[in-house]
Amino acid sequence: MKSLDDDQAQDIVTIALEGKSNIADHMVIAEGRSTRQVASMAQKLAERVKQAGGEARIEGLANADWVLIDAGDVIIHLFRPEVRSFYNLERMWAVGEEDTPEAETAEA
Template sequence: MSGLPHSKVTSEQILATVLKILDDNKAEDVVQIDLRGKTSVCDHMVICSGRSSRQVVSIADKLAEDLKHELGVLSKSEGQETGDWVLIDTGDVVVHVFRPEVREFYQLEKMWMPIGKTATNAV
């Protein structure tokens, strides 16, 4: 396995790599939310959309594969069975890949953003 040992990879390095991979794989409406100091679950949350269930699963699979090869970061994922919403957990960065209508229904950005603020569009 190439890349740095996970213990030596920072959350900022993981985030930057995640954003690049999502851009390369045509993820849409990519939003990053800085959660440092707000929760112990993770440092960053990234939310994006794929146009179809097939693209959602493809983006998630490619993300997990590329993180492993580029940084040596292993991730866990859930939701590939239906492709409506896939969660990829790297430990420091959690990524949600949605079909647009499922994303609209759950509105995670609104749940995690402070009142009166908007999420940072990453791309």
């Protein structure tokens, strides 16, 4: 989260996946203003994960409209704004939420 905030990611959202999926414990969704910013954020974040001793696999870096970073227990989706609104992952993962949603929005 700090890495994305430092790189001026916008509209950062975290979603707890425990009990919803076995692929990860948390999902982070954020956006950049351009493909260049999305690609830069993804590369820096993956490098920071590796420096901390973790593994990070990246997909979608070539186009940088939607970049997925698999960091093990955390999956990070970085989007351009138009692509994020089209796929609307927050809504997909919030299906069945109670009155107190697990999705939390962080101020960017």
